[in-house]
Amino acid sequence: MAGATQQLWQITQSDLLLRMLISAAFGGLIGIEREWSNHAAGFRTHILVCLGSTTIMLLSIYGFSQFVNEPNVRMDPARLTAQVISGIGFLGAGVIMRNGSEVKGLTTAASIWVVAAIGLCVGAGFLFAAGLCTLFVLISLYLLNKMEKIYLKSRSKHELEVELLDRSGGLVMLSQALKQRELDIVSLQVLSSQTGDGGIEKITIRFVVRSRKNNAYMDAVRYISARPDVLALRTGMSLH
Incomplete structure (x- = not known):
């Protein structure tokens, strides 16, 4: 044993x-x-x-x-x-x-x-x-x-940084434009705010958005870049 x-x-x-x-x-x-x-x-x-x-x-x-x-x-x-x-x-x-x-x-x-x-x-x-x-x-x-x-290809997170003249509620209009194009706003951050020529305030905003359908993000980029109150636009891609 x-x-x-x-x-x-x-x-x-x-x-x-x-x-x-x-x-x-x-x-x-x-x-x-x-x-x-x-x-x-x-x-x-x-x-x-x-x-x-x-x-x-x-x-x-x-x-x-x-x-x-x-x-x-x-x-x-x-x-x-x-x-x-x-x-x-x-x-x-x-x-x-x-x-x-x-x-x-x-x-x-x-x-x-x-x-x-x-x-x-x-x-x-x-x-x-x-x-x-x-x-x-x-x-x-x-x-x-x-x-x-x-x-998850169509549910990617995208980064969008916008500098615009905030003279007529531009932030609210941008947020509504993103939602209308079926983009969910994951986070929103105001990076800077300053008063430019003529006393008009300029703000820089960083959005992180998630798209719910194909081409929604690019459609939103085209719309935002065409706005007269947008001074600069930077795009980027985040991880899933």
Whole structure:
């Protein structure tokens, strides 16, 4: 009985090598997708996270096999695993960046977290679950991302900065013009206000709008640029 228990907590070098190779392959597949998409954490980062998780899992299960038969020792393979799950957050936090109201890197942070989980599965010999998870992650990152871009193409956020003479409620008229063209105003910010020649006030306004139909944004740009009270117009594109 003791011999069977001892064998349970041991692994051959060939099996260990196989699990490490599978871990590097699964992590690399997800990392390649992130690399192609020009994200901060790419191919090498995902391989390292997956390999590290696998190594810790292997250590947790098989690294203390010499103490199995000690009467005062209780083996707990999940102890080191729990530290990986809680500790991987520092890497995820490092790739999340905030720029104003926009947050970037959430998907990459999530991919790092799930790659750690894949590594733990590989290290524990839960290979089918690791492969299945890798497949679903690739589908989510690549195929669903393509579908999302197609679906949200007409719901893009656009930035519009307008300098105009505010002599007859120009701000209100611009807001109404955008809404009439089925553009939702996400945010509105008055950047500057000054009095020009003749005592007429000039203001600079930044709109962030979301279009609900194709060509709505360009239609609004053409209308605004043609207004006689508009002095300058700057356009730009924000993220989804």
